Amino acid sequence: MLKNYLKIAWRNLTKHKAYTIINVGGLALGMAVALIIGLWMQDELTHNDYFSNKDTIAQIFQSQTFNGETGTGPAIPRPLEKAFRDGYMDNFEHLVMASWNNSQYLKYKETSISRTGNFMQREAPEMLDLNIIKGEKDGLREINSIMLSASTANALFGNEEPIGKVIKVNSQYDMMVTAIYEDIPFNASFNDMHYLMPWDKYLTTAEWLKNAEDQWGNNSFQMFVQIADNTTMERVTSVIKDVKKDLNEDTAQFNPQLMLLPMDDWHLRNFFENGKQVGGRIKYVWLFGIIGVFVLLLACINFMNLSTARSEKRAKEVGIRKSIGSQRGQLINQFLGESFLVVLFAFLIAVLIVVISLGGFNELARKEIDFPWTLPSFWSISILFIIATALLAGSYPALYLSSFRPVDVLKGTFKAGKHSGLPRKILVVLQFTVSVAFIIGTVIVMQQINHAKNRPIGYDREGLVQIPVMSQDFTGKYELMRNEFIASGAVVEMSSSSSPTTNIWSNRSGWTWEGKPEGFQEDLAYTEVSPEYAKSLNLKIVAGRDFSREFPSDSNAVLLNETAVKYMGLKDPVGKLLKDEDTENPSEPLKIIGVVQDMIAQSPYEPVKQGMYTFDKYGNASFYNLRLNPKQSAGQNLAVIERVFKEHFPNIPFQYDFVDEEYGEKFAAEERIGRLSGIFTALAILISCLGLFGLTSFVAEQRTKEIGVRKVLGATVFNVWNMLSKDFLKLVIISCFIAVPIAYYVMNGWLQEYPYRVILKWWIFALAMLGALFVTVVTVSFQAIRAAKANPVKSLRTE
Amino acid sequence: MLLQLHNIFKWVNSGGQRIFLLKDINFEVREGEFISIMGPSGSGKSTLLNVIGMLDGFDEGEYQFLDEPVHSIKEKHRANLYKEYIGFVFQSYHLLDELTVKENLEMPLLYKKYKGAERKAMVADMLDRFNIVGKKDLFPAQLSGGQQQLVGIARALISNPKLILADEPTGNLNSKQGEEIMQLFKQLNDEGVTIIQVTHSEKNAAYGSRIINLLDGRMI
Numbered sequence A: 001m002l003k004n005y006l007k008i009a010w011r012n013l014t015k016h017k018a019y020t021i022i023n024v025g026g027l028a029l030g031m032a033v034a035l036i037i038g039l040w041m042q043d044e045l046t047h048n049d050y051f052s053n054k055d056t057i058a059q060i061f062q063s064q065t066f067n068g069e070t071g072t073g074p075a076i077p078r079p080l081e082k083a084f085r086d087g088y089m090d091n092f093e094h095l096v097m098a099s100w101n102n103s104q105y106l107k108y109k110e111t112s113i114s115r116t117g118n119f120m121q122r123e124a125p126e127m128l129d130l131n132i133i134k135g136e137k138d139g140l141r142e143i144n145s146i147m148l149s150a151s152t153a154n155a156l157f158g159n160e161e162p163i164g165k166v167i168k169v170n171s172q173y174d175m176m177v178t179a180i181y182e183d184i185p186f187n188a189s190f191n192d193m194h195y196l197m198p199w200d201k202y203l204t205t206a207e208w209l210k211n212a213e214d215q216w217g218n219n220s221f222q223m224f225v226q227i228a229d230n231t232t233m234e235r236v237t238s239v240i241k242d243v244k245k246d247l248n249e250d251t252a253q254f255n256p257q258l259m260l261l262p263m264d265d266w267h268l269r270n271f272f273e274n275g276k277q278v279g280g281r282i283k284y285v286w287l288f289g290i291i292g293v294f295v296l297l298l299a300c301i302n303f304m305n306l307s308t309a310r311s312e313k314r315a316k317e318v319g320i321r322k323s324i325g326s327q328r329g330q331l332i333n334q335f336l337g338e339s340f341l342v343v344l345f346a347f348l349i350a351v352l353i354v355v356i357s358l359g360g361f362n363e364l365a366r367k368e369i370d371f372p373w374t375l376p377s378f379w380s381i382s383i384l385f386i387i388a389t390a391l392l393a394g395s396y397p398a399l400y401l402s403s404f405r406p407v408d409v410l411k412g413t414f415k416a417g418k419h420s421g422l423p424r425k426i427l428v429v430l431q432f433t434v435s436v437a438f439i440i441g442t443v444i445v446m447q448q449i450n451h452a453k454n455r456p457i458g459y460d461r462e463g464l465v466q467i468p469v470m471s472q473d474f475t476g477k478y479e480l481m482r483n484e485f486i487a488s489g490a491v492v493e494m495s496s497s498s499s500p501t502t503n504i505w506s507n508r509s510g511w512t513w514e515g516k517p518e519g520f521q522e523d524l525a526y527t528e529v530s531p532e533y534a535k536s537l538n539l540k541i542v543a544g545r546d547f548s549r550e551f552p553s554d555s556n557a558v559l560l561n562e563t564a565v566k567y568m569g570l571k572d573p574v575g576k577l578l579k580d581e582d583t584e585n586p587s588e589p590l591k592i593i594g595v596v597q598d599m600i601a602q603s604p605y606e607p608v609k610q611g612m613y614t615f616d617k618y619g620n621a622s623f624y625n626l627r628l629n630p631k632q633s634a635g636q637n638l639a640v641i642e643r644v645f646k647e648h649f650p651n652i653p654f655q656y657d658f659v660d661e662e663y664g665e666k667f668a669a670e671e672r673i674g675r676l677s678g679i680f681t682a683l684a685i686l687i688s689c690l691g692l693f694g695l696t697s698f699v700a701e702q703r704t705k706e707i708g709v710r711k712v713l714g715a716t717v718f719n720v721w722n723m724l725s726k727d728f729l730k731l732v733i734i735s736c737f738i739a740v741p742i743a744y745y746v747m748n749g750w751l752q753e754y755p756y757r758v759i760l761k762w763w764i765f766a767l768a769m770l771g772a773l774f775v776t777v778v779t780v781s782f783q784a785i786r787a788a789k790a791n792p793v794k795s796l797r798t799e
Numbered sequence B: 001m002l003l004q005l006h007n008i009f010k011w012v013n014s015g016g017q018r019i020f021l022l023k024d025i026n027f028e029v030r031e032g033e034f035i036s037i038m039g040p041s042g043s044g045k046s047t048l049l050n051v052i053g054m055l056d057g058f059d060e061g062e063y064q065f066l067d068e069p070v071h072s073i074k075e076k077h078r079a080n081l082y083k084e085y086i087g088f089v090f091q092s093y094h095l096l097d098e099l100t101v102k103e104n105l106e107m108p109l110l111y112k113k114y115k116g117a118e119r120k121a122m123v124a125d126m127l128d129r130f131n132i133v134g135k136k137d138l139f140p141a142q143l144s145g146g147q148q149q150l151v152g153i154a155r156a157l158i159s160n161p162k163l164i165l166a167d168e169p170t171g172n173l174n175s176k177q178g179e180e181i182m183q184l185f186k187q188l189n190d191e192g193v194t195i196i197q198v199t200h201s202e203k204n205a206a207y208g209s210r211i212i213n214l215l216d217g218r219m220i
């Protein structure tokens, strides 16, 4: 009997090949999308699961309010450590001060590499529960010790035993390798921590670090904690929130509020608004989750639609089987079993699709996701899902058809259209509603990205290269290097700056100026630059003049950007003075010599921040900005630059970034979203069209005889096309009118997050609707015209 | 008594009017009878046969099958009757399009849970008897109307039913083939099988022991 069922099932599938490909293929595609999105969500939601103490680790965050604007971030001042250690340690299991993640040159024998990592206090390996492969966990005990990730050790030492070896860091100091830890996986914080050096060592590397010990206003450090067993994150936050405010009067005016950000929230819920945590990436996790569910829903709808449409053709089989003696239960089992088999088959194809496309997806989404072959929960969810889909798709034919009296189906009085048509129509409408909404959403995301990309950036980022120079080796070499690079012919102009062109690393307050409003708490982006900064960037001077080497007094000069002039309320800025607020021990006043055009250094979606550029008196350069010679190719220029660089810094790996690429990084997140949603939209439309295609061919087939008769009686191809297409077009138009308001509402909400945003235009919606209609017409016509052109004798004979 | 119909009425409502398909049908059939139902086209022959076979219902009257009122026969029991007792030959054959001739013949046996070897033997026997061995691997769509009818009859007979309900079993056959089928029916009837057939042919009707004539749903 089973063989008989299988035979029928198989022949039904192979006889109607197009239908089978559409049905199984569509479902498999939908499942594959859902699987990939599911894997991606799983990856996002299990970020940091690598750390065994994930639930008790937190980072200290600080909110401060300037002029009513509250900003929140992880930067805290050094004296906070002492305050905590003196009075709050009963809240903490571990407390670890840490530097920012920064790159260092590591050199062993002839091998020199650049790696990112941190300086941290001794308890860090214990708190993070690093997986020590070699050496000791307490590897930061001695001030000259260094712990390395396995991959770094491998790059430096190869097969040599690393423990006990001495490596040169930044060609400055010798550090002894005390431990090798397993690389922290990609989907965890600290995954770019390839070395760990002692905090105390860090404090010896620069004067300002030592000086920061009692500077409450110098927020340049990070602090991680593991809370004690007997308390909670909320409780600790409430205990520590006013510690800084209570201990330091000078900064109390900014109302510093401290809080813990649990490790669990670092990745997905690290956005703040007015000092309150307001979610973050988690939004996209759910967004894509919803997309996944919808795509899967579309595929399931197709599957149900086509399966049930098909099954009506099999009513006769039900009648015959019943008259031969089949029991109702047997028929139900037969139909459900068939449905189950098809779904299982589709699932296998889906797994195949996922396995094949996971590599590409990882690249696109910047992930390192593996297929969870061995994850029991994955398989159990999959099995549940297969059963649920099979039941959904198979229950209609199983229960409905098997309930008919044989005579009705055998005599053909059983009418397929009436009862089963409506749900099918609703499903088609639902499908196209989702598709049209997806189209609109994707177009708007793309538009927003382009809108921001086309925004004038203020300087010329093409042909601009930056070289990081955050090492003592470069101290005092700026003028020399500038002359050498320009003399080499590869560079036409060069400057240095304390922040990269594409970011702001430092902010300052504490100035007074003529006409400064009472109680105004200014907050200015602060960059120290060499005199040719504006020239090398092609940054326009809109008032006054640029720095000049001819005026020695320019060492106390400052350039403001346009926003700063407005922000500070300066009517006629050039020539005015910026004085230090600290009257007891003031630094020299700065003279405003000019105003430069606003340039986008931070988010291209936000207004440019008010900023000041001061003369770099003390050699605080972090970057060299090189304007390449436009008469040569970038490759030629870089080869020359590298040669010159190596002549002067043989021990330092030559590193550089194209500023336009760095700038492009700012769009990476949105572009990823745009690309992914584009792909998913395309798939959603494809699946919907497959379904529509299947349904049209089904209807055409169902009405073959009618079409044949009509043609014999004189109907034209157009008449028949019209007859078959009209109904579907109506449904798609209804979908459009449901989808447009929904899409408008959602996308408008999304855009609100971007201060610099595209304006929603009506034609986007019109275009999406037209697109959907066009696709529908093409899909439906393909079948309809084929049916209409078929030879009537043939179609009449099939009865 | 195999079956008894008393005052059977069947109607459909159409446009506020009641159209009678069967009117006051009364007759009894004993086991081993061979009955022919005759009448002009549209007189209700197929309808009556469907009612007898319990494929269709009726609106008024009493019908007892093997001394059991039909309306109280449970679906499961009825399925068992079809499996063990009744064989249908349909006017429009009703073969399963997705199965070959051989597989169509085999299907009733599957429901009766015969063993594989037995099934093979019985199918081979039927193919042989109806002279369609050469067609055994063809699908219904590849057969002529008459060949399909033969397969339909063979399928009804293969499970050795005690009651055969045949709706114009020879309608698409030539007279020689028709005669062979009638001979076969006669032989089965002699072996004790009850047969009720619908036919337009006086000659075929003559094989039966009794003729029921219908006109506009009424027995005459």
Ligand SMILES: Nc1ncnc2c1ncn2[C@@H]1O[C@H](COP(=O)(O)OP(=O)(O)OP(=O)(O)O)[C@@H](O)[C@H]1O
Residues within 6 Å of the ligand: A413, B012, B019, B021, B039, B040, B041, B042, B043, B044, B045, B046, B047, B048, B091
């Ligand atoms: N569901 C129905 N609704 C309305 N009328 C019906 C229905 N089913 C059958 N009839 C009518 O009942 C009458 C009898 O039909 P039936 O199929 O029994 O005829 P028949 O005697 O078998 O004819 P033929 O010899 O052509 O096969 C016909 O006039 C038919 O139109």
Ligand SMILES: [Mg+2]
Residues within 6 Å of the ligand: B045, B046, B047, B091, B167
């Ligand atoms: Mg008839």
